Amino acid sequence: MTKPLPGQCRECGGQFEFPAEAAGTTADCPHCGKPTELLLAAPPQESAIPLKTIVYTGIAILILVGGLVAAMIALKRAERMTGRNLATPTAVSQPPAAPTPPRPK
Ligand SMILES: [Zn+2]
Incomplete structure (x- = not known):
């Protein structure tokens, strides 16, 4: 073959x-x-792919890092907000664990 x-x-x-x-x-x-x-042509892929790959990888990394930074900022903001909420605990009136069930006679 x-x-x-x-x-x-x-x-x-x-x-x-x-x-x-x-x-x-x-x-x-x-x-x-x-x-x-019949000679091997300089395959256009060999020179084009690495550059494209590098460019796309760079863009992907930029997007990834940007998303990560945005997520971190959002997380920190959320942490601050939840921390504030935790500092002032809201008294949630929770019903007792289990109301005593009516006893059958
Ligand atoms: Zn020809």
Whole structure:
């Protein structure tokens, strides 16, 4: 089994795939029909993906950190609020645990 390799036509720049064992040979381009050497094209992904990944990772980290900071601020604010509430305990009239059930005679 040979994995198809991405190639690029030298004449028209069209991209195509070719079997690995045909690398280095000449074949007709499926786009322009001109004979072109079957050479590995510089895969655009190799140079594009890292940069995109870095950019998206940076954005993701920024969003994450921003969200974390916002959450921390909200948490601190909530803590302060609950702390104030705890400082002045509200006397909640709670009914006794269990009212004595009426005893059957
Ligand atoms: Zn071509």
